[in-house]
Amino acid sequence: LPKYVCSIIRATPQRSISALGVLRDQEWPVPPFGTHASSPPLARRPSHPLGIIKTSIYEYLQKADPALKTFDDLYPVVTVKANFDDVLVPADHVSRNPNDTYYVSDATVLRCHTSAHQLELLKRGEPAFLITGDVYRRDSIDSTHYPVFHQMEGLRVLGPEDWGSMEPTQYAETQLKQTLEGLAQHLFGSVEMRWVDAYFPFTEPSFELEILFKGEWLEVLGCGVTQQSIVDDGGFAGRKAWAFGLGLERLAMVLFDIPDIRLFWTEDSRFLSQFKAGSMKTKFKPYSKYPPCFKDVAFWLSDSFTENNLCEVVRAVAGDLVEEVKLIDSFTHPKTGKTSHCYRIAYRSMQRSLTDEEINELQWTVRRDIENQLKVELR
Template identity: 35%
Template sequence: MQEIIEKIENAKNLDEIEKIRVELFGKKGVITAGFARLKDIPNEEKKAFAENLNIQRDTFNARILEKKEILEKEFIKSKMKSDGVDITLFNEPLSSGAIHPVMATMDKIIEYFVAQNFSVETGPLIEDDFHNFEALNLPKYHPARDMQDTFYLKDFRLLRTHTSPVQVRTMLKEKPPIRMIAPGSVFRRDLDLTHTPMFHQVEGLVVEDESKVSFANLKYILEDFLRYMFGDVKVRFRPSFFPFTEPSTEVDISCIFCGGKGCRVCKQTGWLEVLGSGVVDPNVFKAVGYKNVSGYAFGLGVERFAMLLHQIPDLRSLFEGDIRLLEQFK
């Protein structure tokens, strides 16, 4: 018995203590075999034999549990020491990237409209004349086509000048009601402080039964959206012209730089133009085969919003890849 106790005490790890337990209490273990012999022991010796066997069983079991607890604590301590990290060690600061300010702004815009139950639709970058112009009430030789300097390809196709063709494709594919936004890249032959040949738009469209949607719905959602983007600003709607909406409006916010008092950025007017909107022209619905419906649409330039949110003076700097600018958005 003493020999077995010493063997238990000298166990160096959990595997060894488990091996000893099996040798004693397993199917072929010493204690298990002892209890199996009870039926062969004479009756006058059976009581003393059983008592001695019970004492050995309880003693060995208690010693094994005690030793196992000690070894488990040692194992955990050793494991923690080997896996631990010395946080006092010196290390160079890690250099990490960041989401581009234009993409971050687009994500914020999309998040708002998705929360308002708008679907997100996409379409091809290379379009045809029907989807990009004619279906949007811009027939051939319409003077408003001059407002968009288009990149034409040799096969009479073109690089889309806005994401409105996605709205046309969605209406041709689905029946009302429609509640969607179309974010993506667009292309125009233009380059200056506030224009680049490639930029990003988010356009929205809502179409429902003509009794369920009006300009008032458009006004409410755009006011709420602009305050979500820019904080507590005033919003105004000015009459304007777009071929695909009637009535059409330009939407302004009070200047976020001077609070509407007048400054160089807002050209002393106290207002900043941020997007265009209006009630969808009936000719657009006619082009896609819709009847007895009404709707509103709006569109905005993502770069314009990014410039206002981050006070960036030159649009071109967003696309030059200048690390000095981009590393500010980590």
């Protein structure tokens, strides 16, 4: 595991994970970098943008449906079974690959979605709930991708008393879409939105909701009618359910004009002081940025090379100082058939100017680690 993920796990007390794994505040794992261990998790800080948006969504959804119960403190290390099998993710699905999901052991992972808790809550007899938590994915590095982000999961069991004479799946789909369209309007006012057919192993039919933002369609959530076997397994045979999972950073970036996902992790008061608990009207005013520094690295690929692994190596060395890793050139040698990639790494600190010496030192370490860990041939 990369260094910073090890630090998350080390900071997580070694205690047996109970069925639900409810943690107390001070036992929460620290995020990879940028904030300190003692602070409460971001989505539970009332005046943090993630906390503000979470509270607003809870208020809206619970007003419409008081039966919805909230769970904000479920343990982020879950079993492979809970993260994948319980929600019917096929054995050969890409998301199970260690290139995409952080394995803590053979049998446990850092959850890659809050859907990992669906079945355990159903089995506890919970028919209507909202879960908010940090989720972890190995991913590329840029202004909208970070290896940890926050999701909110919603699940609602329905019975014959709800669907009456309607066809149950049709009823569930209609109620789900109405609920989420209402939520999008609550958050964004009269925004243009559209439903896109999607696939999730745990819902059928499945949809994604996109909103028109700065002229482009932005996917904000996935949802659908829960697979019947999950509802049945959960102890609600004869009933139906719908579920959704949305990304809190994505919503907050749109709503508050936050340009870079890494800002959510900063302790800089020039960021934090701009937000107030309960205020959804804030527009973030960027403070002056320090200059970036670009370094290129080129190498011949190995068979096992993946971009996620490259980003992982770079981030393990440079942490939050990496702003972006971008492919700028690729070619295949006509004779040898070997492929070469050139990546441009942007280094930048949110807090200070970086010196040439420290960047050069980082870049040398990055080059060394790329060569040693990715088995590629530097050029």
